[in-house]
Amino acid sequence: MLLFVILFNLVITCINCYLAVKLWQLYGSLKQITYQLTNIEQQMNELFSLAPDLMLKGQQGTVQLRQFYQKFLVQLAIAQRVFETVKLLWKVWYRVSNSRLLSKKI
Known part of the structure; x- marks a missing residue:
């Protein structure tokens, strides 16, 4: 045992x-x-x-890009109006000059 x-x-x-x-x-x-x-x-x-600083820079860059885009859209609208006006003036001038030519030939 x-x-x-x-x-x-x-x-x-x-x-x-x-x-x-x-x-x-x-x-x-x-x-x-x-x-x-x-x-x-x-x-x-x-x-x-570093992430908070990078995120802040990214947000600031996005805000700047949006502001730039808004300005660009305004400038684009102005440019379109200018081109439409020039186009209209060109058509009017072309018609006037053609009508003068036609009236001189007759």
Whole structure:
């Protein structure tokens, strides 16, 4: 009976030692993962610390582009009116000059 108890205790001790080694290995793996995740977090913080400034610049650029586009549309409308006026004047001048030519020929 005493031999059984001693052997049983040795088996339990071996199992506990095995579990302790595995837990120690798991601890080392988790420590490495924690270190790498911390490094990744620091790199992401450095990367995204620039984001608010870049977003602000992008918003300002968008506002400037919209203002430029509005001015461009006004200028385009003016240019279209000028070209339509020139076209109309050209037609009138062409008709007047043709009518003068026709009246001189007759």
